[in-house]
Amino acid sequence: MLYRCARDLVNQKLRRQYTQFSRVLPLPLSQTIHLKSRICGAINTMATLDETKDIWKKSDAVCFDVDSTVVIDEGIDELAAYLNKGKEVAAWTVKAMDGTISYRETLRARLEIIQPSRQSIETFVKEHPPRFTKGVQELIKALHARDCHVYLISGGLRSIIEPMAKILDIPNERIYCNRLKFYFNGKYAGFDEDQPTSREGGKPEVVRSLKKQCGYKNLVMIGDGATDLEAWPPADAFIGFGGNQVRPKVKEQSKWFVNDFAELTQALKEN
Numbered sequence: 001m002l003y004r005c006a007r008d009l010v011n012q013k014l015r016r017q018y019t020q021f022s023r024v025l026p027l028p029l030s031q032t033i034h035l036k037s038r039i040c041g042a043i044n045t046m047a048t049l050d051e052t053k054d055i056w057k058k059s060d061a062v063c064f065d066v067d068s069t070v071v072i073d074e075g076i077d078e079l080a081a082y083l084n085k086g087k088e089v090a091a092w093t094v095k096a097m098d099g100t101i102s103y104r105e106t107l108r109a110r111l112e113i114i115q116p117s118r119q120s121i122e123t124f125v126k127e128h129p130p131r132f133t134k135g136v137q138e139l140i141k142a143l144h145a146r147d148c149h150v151y152l153i154s155g156g157l158r159s160i161i162e163p164m165a166k167i168l169d170i171p172n173e174r175i176y177c178n179r180l181k182f183y184f185n186g187k188y189a190g191f192d193e194d195q196p197t198s199r200e201g202g203k204p205e206v207v208r209s210l211k212k213q214c215g216y217k218n219l220v221m222i223g224d225g226a227t228d229l230e231a232w233p234p235a236d237a238f239i240g241f242g243g244n245q246v247r248p249k250v251k252e253q254s255k256w257f258v259n260d261f262a263e264l265t266q267a268l269k270e271n
């Protein structure tokens with residue numbers, strides 16, 4: 001009991017420092033990310049593997065990243081390859097992942113290269129049914145059977161993610177991702193910059209507002225990437241996923257890191 005009180009006090013202090021810090025810090029993006037991850041790392045040491053498993057078993061909401069988590073591929077890269085822009089876009093994808101340039105900038109640059117039209121997206125989606133990660137459909141079914149709300153939170157594109165959400169029985173209002181804009185003739189006209197997932201810190205922002213609006217007590221974020229890890233906190237727990245890609249930083253900082261979704265489905269049965 002005494003230990004728990006002490007831990008909560010430390011947690012509250014760190015969270016306060018982090019909030020103040022992210023509001024006022026006038027540092028370049030790369031330094032901000034570095035310092036943020038150090039502070040978040042300090043906060044994250046507060047949740048143990050057992051606590052993460054406990055939160056998982058009583059989760060009332062689970063937010064999945066999409067690319068390299070729910071599906072094997074990276075959607076924007078696949079679309080680029082389909083439209084013969086794969087090589088040009090891959091260079092920007094690396095920049096997006098190493099955090100030296102803002103996510104929005106890399107998203108803008110990649111879409112400018114790809115120039116996806118309404119028509120090309122429709123054909124792409126028709127010809128590329130989603131390649132789901134092994135075990136994810138069973139896991140989402142098991143979560144739905146427990147009345148747990150399942151969300152998809154992604155820096156990817158809604159026009160590619162909606163068809164896969166339909167197969168997974170996830171309603172459109174539980175998808176948070178980026179929206180493309182088109183001119184009347186179907187040509188690419190940019191993307192909706194109001195979507196939180198188009199900017200730095202977008203995933204934590206979505207998670208924070210879900211907790212506030214819906215009052216979730218045990219919200220779990222699952223993903224392979226640094227931006228997924230960044231959503232904990234405000235997520236109550238984070239589970240790193242390495243079934244498609246293993247990101248060393250994510251593996252190192254996850255209290256629970258799994259390579260197979262069957263492990264998570266099994267854990268739900270142990271209640």
Ligand SMILES: [Mg+2]
Nearest residue numbers: 065067068225
């Ligand atoms: Mg991912």
